[in-house]
Amino acid sequence: MKKITLPLKDEDIKNLKAGESVLLSGALITGRDAAHKRLFELAEKGESLPVDIAGETIYYVGPAPAKPGYAVGPAGPTSSYRMDKYTPKLLDMGLKGMIGKGIRNSEVKEAIVRNRAVYFAAIGGAAALIAKSIKKTEPICYEDLGTESIRRYYVEDFPCVVAVDCNGNDVYDK
């Protein structure tokens, strides 16, 4: 299976094709509904964000609490379409990758093509297994949001499928 290192390189993004299985390793950030709303509202006002999203890959996840001895609790993807309202803006600000599950709207797909980015799907409901590929986590911001806070994850061989590639091909259209 193809191995990809995070942060994503333009060269790697260019070669990813919708439907292809990949293993992701490296650093990503997390964020879902509430964090996206805050980032978007700051961006709309032209204010600076508490996390530099340029070049980043964001994982739509709100993990369960970690049991003692675990780096993270179960941490599978959440439905991506709920982030669609905020995503084109973040892509235009330099976000390069997204990991979630399920379909995206046409505005998101256009923004993916426009910015030469990529959307990966992880397996919804495989949270305990996915957590095994998350080796370390650190807080970044919005800790008041609890499970929805933005954190840094360091992953190794995180299994994903390329869902929308940089040419706008969509695995869910097939």
Next chain:
Amino acid sequence: METRIIKAQEITDTVKKLFTDCNYFIGDDILSALKNAYNTEENETAKSVLSQIIENDNLAAEEEIPMCQDTGMAVLFVEYGDKVAINGDFEQAVQEGVRKAYIDGYLRKSVVDDPVFERINTKDNTPAIIHTKIVPGDKIKFTAGGKGFGSENMSAVKMLTPSYGVEGVKSFILDTVKTAGPNPCPPIVVGVGIGGTFERAAQLAKKATFRRIDTENPDSRYADLERELLDEINKMGFGPAGLGGKTCALGVNIETSPTHIAGMPVAVNICCHAARHKSAEI
């Protein structure tokens, strides 16, 4: 029959165990349906997704951790014997069980206090949704499940009218599943409630998702409909995780109720493959 006293603490302990157990241990009906699906699929991606789901569910059970990070909104169906008296407060005892399960059991706290404005997390996953029915007897039966919202959001209710007939019922169910497509973590379990009123249909649909998928509706006409709908759904092709394949659903369960002469409400409650529910009687 004499009145039987049940201690509030016993209710709390029972409810706590139901919610931790249902989040750690998938039902053997679901696991065996996933294994059958793995054997049926020919598509490599579909096989790989199913094998990862099976591995995930086994891992969760072994390590006693939640199978999915969305440990759900807590939903309970309670059959409360009319000869039972509680030494304490029933509602508080149940909510305390939910609180303890979600805090002590490392489950995710996913409930916000106000739906529209502040949306502040209640930090203990309460309040649970409790459906109580008074029945004859001196026992309390609980059926509890953690309902994830990826699939809950894909559910729908429609007030069909009698002239729609069975064809109208089928097309509404199939349209709802098709619209949901890859989003609700397929392979899904489809709970259908038909009849009653607006809210009764929805409640029956939820109850249907809490029924084992290796059971069928006792009325053969509805049992046939369950099988027919399952076949139709699996022909849709979106497959495990929505990445293509023959397995879109693991089961379709239908529950019905008498209804009004002018109506035929239909509710479709979609549940992901982590279809979690456990029962206990005290």
